[in-house]
Amino acid sequence: MATARYIAHPHRRNPDGSVDSICITCFATIARAGDEAALTEQEKKHSCDRRVPAYREAYRLKVKAHSQLGS
Numbered sequence: 001m002a003t004a005r006y007i008a009h010p011h012r013r014n015p016d017g018s019v020d021s022i023c024i025t026c027f028a029t030i031a032r033a034g035d036e037a038a039l040t041e042q043e044k045k046h047s048c049d050r051r052v053p054a055y056r057e058a059y060r061l062k063v064k065a066h067s068q069l070g071s
Contacts, residue, residue, distance in 0.1 A: 009043045011036055026052040 009030060012020045021030040021039040026049055031042035 009039070009046070011039065023048060 007024070009021045009023060012022060014020060014032070018032050018034055019036050019039060020032050021043050022028070023030055023046055028046075028048070030046045031039050033039050033042075
């Protein structure tokens with residue numbers, strides 16, 4: 001049985017051939033480089049903004065309240 005692999009920083013290839021590294025926690029673009037290997041150092045240095053979980057929760061509550069108004 002295959003094990004699931006956790007990818008903390010997926011990469012996105014851009015039309016110009018560069019590659020972006022994305023944080024799956026805060027959704028920030030961590031770095032952009034010409035190749036994926038060049039992103040490793042920036043990914044190691046990344047630290048999410050501590051306010052992000054609070055922003056997400058506030059948004060979740062806002063969406064929930066809005067959906068209940070339409071019911």
